[in-house]
Amino acid sequence: LSWTPRPGLPLDTAAALLASGPDGEMLWLDVTHRPGQAPWVQLRGRYLLPPCKQRWHTCAAFLPQEGLLVCGDRRGSLILFPCSSSSECGAESTSIDNGGTDVVEDSSSESEPSCLLHKGALPLQSPVSVLFGLHGKTGVTSVTIHRSYIYSTGRDGVYRQLRLQEQQLEVLQKHRPCKGLQWIEELRFALDGDLLVLGFHADNFVVWSSRTGENIRCIPCGGGHRSWSYCSSPLAEVFAFIKSGDVMLYHRAAEPCEQQVLLPSLHGREITCVRRLGAVQVASHATFNVFVTGSEDTTACVLVLSENSRAAVPLARLSDHISSVRTLALAMGPGDEGLSALLFSAGGRAQIECYRLLCSGDTASESAVACQVTHVASHRLDKHWERKKNRHKLVKMNPETRYMSLSVVPGTSTKQLPTPWKFLAAACSDGSVRIFGLLEAAQKLVLVAESFHHQRCVLKVEAFLHTWAGGERHLLCSAATDGSVAFWDITGPIMDAVDALHQAEGEMQLLALAAPLVTIMAHSCGVNSLHIRETPEGRYLVASGSDDGSIHVCLLEVALGRGEAAAGTSLQVLERVSRPCAHAAHVTGIRVLRPDLLLSASVDQRLTLWNQRQGKLVPLSTTFFHVPDLAEMDCWEEVEAGGELRYYCVLCGQGLEMLCGTASSKPPPQEGPQ
Template sequence: MGRYRLPPCKQRWHTCAAFLPQGGLLVCGDRRGSLLLFPCSSSPGTDSENTGAADRGSPVGEDSESESEPSSLSHNGGLPLEEPLSVLFGLHGKAGVTSVTCHKDCIYSTGRDGCYRQLRLQGQRLEVLWKHRPCKGLQWIEELRFTPGGDLLVLGFHADNFVVWSTRTGENLHCIPCGGGHRSWSYCSSPSAETFAYIKSGDVMLYSSEAEPCEQQVLLESLHGREIACVRRLGAVQAPGHRPVNVFVTGSEDTTACVLTLSERSRAAVPLARLSDHISSVRALALASPAQPDAAGLSALLFSAGGRAQIECYRLLCAADLASESTVACQVVHVASHRLDEHWDRMKNRHKLVKMDPETRYMALAVVPGTATEQLPAPCKFLAAACSDGSVRLFVLLEAPQKLVLVAESFHHQRCVLKVEAFLHAGAGGERRHLLCSAATDGSVAFWDITASIRDAADPRAAPLLPPRGSLGTPLLTVMAHSCGVNSLHIRELPEGCFLVASGSDDGSIHVCLLEVALSADKAAPEPRLHVLERVSRPCAHAAHVTGIRVLRPDLVLSASVDQRLTLWRLDWGGLEALSTTFFHVPDLAELDCWEAAEAGGERRWYCVLCGQGLELLRCAALGTPLQDDAQ
């Protein structure tokens, strides 16, 4: 029915194949770790012409062979030798692809690199959406099984054991000693019994177990294996006939980020997707823009960063789905990634050299607003990062080529930078200045003008290659707001070029200043000038670190602390007056996020979500009234 030619490489045979439900296409995995897409129906043509064209094909990959296939492959007369329509070379590394399967509208592949990947078909091209690593140590994944209950089982080998891993519960369902991989095996599961058979030393071994009622009672399923370090609200999705459901993204010390729904009515948190590309903790999250709901759902660009100087970028697509438990379905598309030591990982004999750069942690992220430009080769976003090595770094994301490039950096603070916020100033004459605010462990808050760095990156002459990393220069203004580290920072724009800058410190103090941004009289190149008009400080606002602060209104500030108190303050330049305080149930608070929403009667209310050793959602009913606990 058809003959297909594998791309030249050292180990040239296919290991698995599957017919796509779209029809007319076949996807294969090979021993080199590549995925190949072939047409199922052969077009009319002479066999000799197609074979000759195939033999003239260029090698794929760095370890390909120069020799062509012997002519004996053309033994079936009239059948052309088909070349692949799409090749993802070395997707699963040199250990090879172990299985390919189709589920719903997606393609899933597994390999001996310890990862499984989700792909989709774009025309006649394979596109990788995202990859997932089930658990630490499971380096040999053999197969995926989709259960009727919606669970995804990962079958593989961990050391000398056969493992069945549940992605829903995040635990091993079975661990059977068999001597490891490189053997024939078969696994069958049914509601009444489970059976695993394999060959060892020429003998057929059989394990069988009957289904037994589970004695373990899970009172509350965990979202992460360790504490939650950051949280962001993506938006709300409403299914027909249901109330809107809030969608959040959390990052944790367990190296994963989780997209989840948190329902006010059921008080249940349901994970939608888990992102496991990080090799260290996820400490910071940022959204390119607040996701606006439409008929199709939510779409947003998510940045996540943390240890080992690693940044990942994803496109999240959330839509209503009545078949799911949370009435929401989420599709994840991996866009780009960046690591400062990527060049080090590509070096040969690096074990003989001394690594000069220390391990760097990204402490906070901020997307620079209003940077849409037609000069760069693709729609781009600029991202600012606060780093533990004392630097403030500026990146640009090129979504079409899937690149995240370091544009500029500065080591002005000379100590760990804890927070960063970006804001936009629009002058009366239409001038736009991109400003950045950074805070460090010495209690200082610095304000930068990054317009020149963004303009240089958007220069058409430099756009094809992008400039090498430059310097952010020196800050326009530095304010000593606290006596020690600044663990929370928020900026709110006011009319007439003014901004409210609120910060909270490790010493329990809160500082709020009124910042005025004015442009110089030079019409050719107006430069921004920053002045602090008013400032107010509350030395003992909390009994512990203030790790969350938000300016809700020009006269209203919300703060949260490790002392597990959430306090609403009335802002007056004579001082901060406490309006109400409530205790929340999340220990070791790491961060909060706030938003405003309209109730059924038209009343506006504020909501906030807190994270730490747990997750909690609270609602502020009205000004001056106690905060109400909605979900934990």
Template sequence: MNSSIMKTEYMSAPVTALAFAGDLLLAGEGPCLHLYDVTSTEHLQVHQVLKHANIHGIRTDDGGKDCWNVALFGQKTLQLVQIRHNESAVHRESVLVRPDHHGECEVHDWIWDVCWLLPHQTLGKDVRQLALALGHNTVVLWDAKAKRSIREVHCQEKCILYCAHFIGSSWPDLVLAAGTVFREVVLWKPFGQEEDQDCVSVLQRITGHQGVIFSVCYHPPTGRLCTASDDRSVRLWQVAGPQQQVLDTRKDMGTVGQFELVLEVYGHGSRVWDVQLTQDYIISVGEDAQCIVWNMQGEIVKAFRGHRGNSIWSLAVSKQLQLVATGGGDTSIRLWRLPDSATPQSEAVGTSSTLDLPLSSGDFPRSLASCLDHLFLVVTDQGSLYSYNTATCQWSLVLQDPVYSSYSLLEVSTQGMVAMGSLAGTIKVFFISKPSACWETAVYDGKVLSLTWMEQSAETVASPGHLLSCGPEGEVIWWTTYTGTEAGIAVQKTATFQLPYSRQRWLTCALLSQADSTVVCGDRRGSLHCYRKQEGGQPTQPFQSLLGIHGKTGVTSVQMYRSHVYSTGRDGHYRQFQLCGTGQQLLKNNRVYKGFDWLEKLTFSEGGEVLAMGFHTSNFVVWSLSTNEPLLQVQCGGGHRAWGILPSSCQGALFSYIKARSIQLTKGPSISGNKRLILKDSLHGREITCLKFLGWATNNEGAQHAICATSSEDTTINIVALKYKPLSELVVLDSIQDHISSVRCLAVCPQHATSGSSQCASSPKLLFSGGGRAQLKCYRVSVSSRCGSGGGRNRKQRSKKDTCTAQNMETNTQQIRHLPKVDVPVKETQGCTSVDRLSDTSASKSDPGNNRRVQEESTDDHCDTTDTEPTTSDVECHIEYLTSHNLVERRKRKKKSGAAQLEEEEEVEMRYMALTAWQGRQGETHAAHLYFVAAACSDGFLRLFVYDDRDRRMRLFCVSDFHHHCVLSVDHFFTTTPDGTMHTYVISGATDGQTAVWNVTPFLSSVYHPTHHDIRVPEMVEASAKVPQILSTGTTESQDGTNASTIDSPVLKMKLNSGFPGKTSKLKMDSPDVLLKNHQSGVNAVSIRRVDSDHYLLASGGDDNSLQVTVLAVQEDTPNEPVIVTMATSSVLSAHAATITGVHIVDNCTILTTSVDQRMNMWKCQLILKPTTQCHLSFLHGKFCHIADIAGLECWNDECGQLYIAVCGHGIQILSSTHL
């Protein structure tokens, strides 16, 4: 490879600039200018307009009808373009006159603002001028045509600026409002009287802020000036004098008066980045990711929330369209509508009122529920049932029964069927439209503890109702209701269930699956139980129980959507399950947001929008999971009260609740079909820490999609699909939100050694993720065509040229699109085993192996699959949660003086820094179910894990504390001896600058012994399999599940470390086979590649900015005992200007490196093996990357050998490399 050209295929970065041009929105993302049509939300075009700078400002000027002159600037660079909008075109195409990169202008200082100036006679009417505000309080008069500076004027106040804003439109009238580092705004006129050294005196200083000024905005019609500051405040200033006095820039400041403070407001939780003014509003955005609209009295009219993570970086306001556009650090762009009235109101908070219910003396409301789409039902203390019609605002008495006085349960089905339960164990069922035709019977000796109408997977209007009642001792009765009888309603007892014992033993929610008549119940203990109707008089026990899966505070709802079961609870989580023959299989575990701990239910709309309802502290909240914002908030006092909601009534959303024995009604905006305008969806809310390529997926049209997994500091993992043709587009297929802390690293391992290519995304991959709080998790991921794989066989094959031709970013359109998080079609699996906390309550407690047998037998059952509705993507992702592993530390404490010591388990504050994974014993079928993971840990340990795909257990079996420093990087490779024996090696790099090479083959042999053909993962115990596994560091692994059987392995006994007598110990690696001291400090990245049968190329990059390359050779010290030796080394001490964060060996002569200096360098490695081994490095090619704080590097090839390179950090950039 003599030379290489790298070009960008796709990029997503924080949106740093926005501007409206008619009904177009211009967005600056890195060096690229994006064009959106705000009326259709269509992404029209994208063009790279700057070479190496990011766009920080966009200034437009009318150039005629549907034509705009646009000045784009960032850092020290200025670029001028022209946009023409053809409204008569069928597709409303916008034609951008592509700029000439040779015309890109660069000045000597940072550009803070640009202003288009009117032609002036002193310079000629044909000369188009701009004013540039520079970083040290300097103004440059710029000739746009000649691309040169006409004049440069300095202010007497020479200091660093944090912002600047021009007031005026012509050079003689121009005033600069500059926000200085001294927490003041300086106003001066560049055209003013110059003093010595060409400096202009200051006209006015605006002081008062307690922090630096980040934004200044002036509204000419009203003469108002607004400032935003580091002190979290927004201040409004007005020219002193008569009301609505405006600033006359043609006069001296002293003549027209000074600016005076008229308003100071605080509403942001962090720094305020930008502010805009209109006639009636102040709009501000800040570091807290909020966009707040204030009126001129300082009251918050609306507070828009929707961006993920921290900071909204850009803001634009269209007075014509009454729209606000915001661009965030999460790479998303959102549109918000300005309110019609300046009356203070939150976007999601409605107006409350008290409903006067005519009650007798001493009576008060006890229970409340919503009915159909227009009624609220209330049961009083004296047993009266009232209905409130929201359309007529009238109360009516439905019935009165003293049996239901003092205590009454009220449950209403979606069909308008009402069930009531009493203290004496009586149940009454009737239609709200015909309460006289009721069914009533005494069921229990004690009170009715709960009533639940079962959700149905395929409910219709004619479907019978299914009611579950729960009484004392956990007795649950299934009632089926029928209509159309002579009596009007008939109720039949269908089955009896028995809840497992718990302190709070009653039902809270239930679901009926019509496919196999499985009943899924949630109880007050936080558990989920699965039942099937059985013949006989004895109550049916659950055949599966997920004990405490929602904590100890209860399950609040369970429902089915698109063949998946969803449960919510008071632990703030909603979980997704696949209903299988043996019960429920956990797929995903998600949270709405931190602090939202009382989740009541999810609602799904036909358009794919998912809403979460629950309580956050004392507020009832309806949260959109699709747009990540609140749609309704009501201050009601919390969830411990009776309440009901009508989400789509004719008056909007109606929420009613009982508080202090009075009925409150809140009217809010409608929450159904209330979709926001999202021009570009978010990728991650914080920095992307790792990116891994999963494979290629082909849709039904034959288009190729690159499937990748990304992890982030925002605790999420995204599975994304990038398609290159005909337009570059990134689609988030699904998200994983299982981690409780940041996700630092990922590792991918093909699941089976099949005949197909390992780069095919449809073949399952095991995805291992590690991060903070010592969490290590495993998932099975596969991606397939949405309409099935069969359609691809008859498709015409594209030509090689069409497949392999790269698309330049300058001619591509790119965007991010999200699919609904919870709509994850799941691939049918061979065995649907239980999740971590599964307990078979029908099993005998005296048989400890019964759970294991049940789990093994479950592998013969197949999941029930149902055709899902089409999604918005032409490929779909299948994610299956497999297992997780946590480290906990065991400590001893004394509870009381003289009492025995008690052991406590606490989570280890350790972070996984890097992972590498491989399949066990490739080529041997008896070990195909084993997968190994080597983990670099922040506590100085190198840990080896083994995952058994048969019982879905992950165990720690080997450790090493050799480094005694934080281990930063890890990789692995294989060697083969002449007799065909495979040896596995692990490479680790730490903050001490050392790189170690470990032969882990003897330790792997302790897991699968060659003489055994059916081996389970060992428990590593000498006496009992129930003894906790203790690490030599005083830590133990904590993992739910059943114990696997042990093996009698002489290798295992020989290698066990006996540091803790009587307790389980892990295997321990004492010293590496090869130790390299190549770096002065941390080794951040390592990569290894096999050159030939005996030689390997090892490359590493570190904090010392150096690239180190070592040639390793495999030699035989004794027969079939390989020894790794160092043959040659080469280095580049200053390979980058900053820390190297990524290294990848492309081939035997090419190495890629990335760094936080935003450079990607390609190095030529000249390797000579004979007669003596030599290695020489030389610089081949460099590419500037527009992603800040690059944290990871990943490479892959397409079917034609085209190399794709991805870097991640504050965004993601994917490049292609063309070798010449």
């Protein structure tokens, strides 16, 4: 038995009672309470639960606008039933049990048989959508409807966000509140926008706040497997539960909060990577910049930053990683109503997660921006290895492999390809450069090619596209801990992978990348930052920064054999510029702003603007920033209303900081960042 509020009826006098019986049959009864009289019961619908060993429901909620009923069962499945048609049948059945309902006023015992004797008049309806075993074998504990989204909880330590897509349940993302909270019972949406997760941790009842990321209440009660009820208000909070047959009551009066948060944290540990998603223009508001950050606390955060308020407001948290998030990559897509992009996040335990982000203006929310997150696909090397044939003959991959850097291969979703595959390059700590293919429609992320050319930890990768009148070539740059920078032509492997994936429907034999076209020893030790920019002449400036504080810039030209794409690709290094000891510590951020303008950032907390002329890097200005242990930098440019070009950069490490600067359009620049 379970109770659920009935849409359109007052909560204090009416509710829906769902009862599971033999052979998976579930009955929907409307129960109305009348003061001084017995309850009035009316049968509204009959439903058939999916077959399983423990065939009964555990929770339910109505979707009144769609005319649907969503249920969770003991097997951990989410089930969607139609209820609009059954409401009509139930209205007709009132004439059947009218004789019984008239007797209800005198005796409640006669109401039950009169209501259920004619249940055969109602059709036994089957589900329209089933997500079998979504929460594992421990069952679904609650289903909640909030802002047209469906939220489900289970005893697997996860709560999920879903939506309806053409009367089908679609999982958008899953969340794991905190370590050890395996028994999640319910979700509560507070008036201040906070999401409270109620559950049991060991032998305690826990209320966990998703906004602060901490337990706000912990009550000893003996653990789960008990009846309980929790209620909170500005004046007090009450928790009632049954323990050893006794009804226990916990009451706590509201107390003034002595602790005030001056500045809320974005992550629990240092921020390792940051990417700017774009800007959202909100009516009657200023422009908001949307960023994505990754951290050592195993989460990624989508946040909005306003220049006026100078406050960072989280929009969504992604908690699918089991280890630290080391790198991010974005593939922008067409956004008719806002920002749309594919987000790739990767890090420890050789894990990659892919999400579809859609950000748009929302004046009703606190942040003025709404972000919808849809989980697309994931990949882990250890699971990939377990699916291999004859794996006992192979050397197992290192489970501690980390992805150090990601880069989306541009130009791979064009009409030239038979299927809209997107490709992703990854730098790995086990010395390999790997290429992955993503088919978003099938939610598949497949490893297609790899190379162990570097034979040491690869720190950075950057993919770029070379186009000319006769076609295009996909090129890749990788940098390792020995200071070497290698350049690859990955056009052939990508085309071979597309053909193989199209024929094998998502499964293929792993390809090997050919040897690099050119390898440059740019530094004496590890390369921590890398950026490539195309010049107006069709050449490429490659800038890199190292652990030894040096900066290296080289100019490349792509040459094709007699203009034929199949004749092979060659790279020529036209010019090399090096600046030893450009910084006093690791150079962890570098960007080529213009062919003559370079920006670098270091752990020494200096942001330096350089002018490249006559084979030299000349410092123009230096700005000190406040973020310690700088991990990464991202830059973009914007044209102001007066036509002035401004450069923006965001820095992350032990914090997050955004700076703005201007530079003269006439080289060499005379003024640095302001």
